[in-house]
Amino acid sequence: MNQMLRFGLILGLICAAATLVLAVTYEVTKPKIEDQLKKEESAALAKVVMPGADTFTEKTLDGVEYLEAFKNKRLVGYCIRATGTGYSGYIRMLVGIDLSSTIKGVSILEHSETPGLGAKINEVRPKEEEPYFLRQFKGKQAYSIELKKDVDAITGATISSKAVSDAIRDTVNKFLAKMKDEKGL
């Protein structure tokens, strides 16, 4: 009994020390990590998701998070947050649509797909500016977009490709329905 108490105490001490070290590391890196995420997002917004727009205001409608995009103070479209379930986790993205729900751009903010396969949904070819998979979405109707019909899937990564196109279609449909309700009321 005495011995067991000693064992527990030593293990507990090591755990306490580890917790302290991790708490400090977390606090030190937290602002930097959030900074990185925010930087990525704002860079993606004006450059990829809604090219040409200059101001964005964060909005929430019945659980759908989106940003209104303005150009010279005139509303030009919406940037909607969509989350798809990929092969190995969630794929978080931003979809930009204009007022007639044509896709202006798609940007993937976070994913954990297999490197070399599913990760190609966000891969940029050498000498190119944007991921070749996401480029295909531009100019297509968001509410009816379908893999293999409107956009080509990535070889060996159908699940990841489908997760992106399905999430865009479903989230945009949900958003449009909610907007309609809102205006109808």
Place this chain on the structure above:
Amino acid sequence: MKLLGEFLKGIWRENPTFRMVLGLCPTLAVSTTIANGIGMGLAATFVLVGSSIFVSLVRNIVPEKVRIPCYIVIIATFVTIADLFMKAYSPALSRSLGMFVPLIVVNCIVLGRAEAFSSKEPPMRSIIDALGMGIGFTLALIVISAIRESLGNGTALGFSFSRVFEPPLFMILAPGALLTIGLLIGLINYFTAKKGLRRGKKD
């Protein structure tokens, strides 16, 4: 001189990937591109060195019966530190390695060195051993990923030569990894066996 031997054994004679065949799961998974291979190798080296120092420092106060949980806590701490710093200062690498960084916790090379070496040796020798093992692991990853990326994707560290031939996709997929690692281990075994035979004749 003895320290140098401790360092060199991880790179060749006891190479974790090719000689001890440890840590194959991350090796299979991240050796798709050279950049991923280097990133994974360096992250694992950091965890190896950090955890071996502390495992070695506490080796005389940690009781035999609770040593494994103690080692795992120490290793997990260093893995989380590496993961957080990577997210903060190298988001691109962190994104492409994804979940394989947290999975270093269960990489058997790390726990293997803690159990087999640093739990019995003083800190200085443990650091040298961990460095050798980490660099050996990194070099192995670079060799495997160089073969797979150039054959399977037609690229190497940003250079593209996919116009010369149509890259066979399966080299990037899991079978390509198994084939590459298997052939490399076979090759190394062949040469070691041949060398051993020659040495045997001389004696």
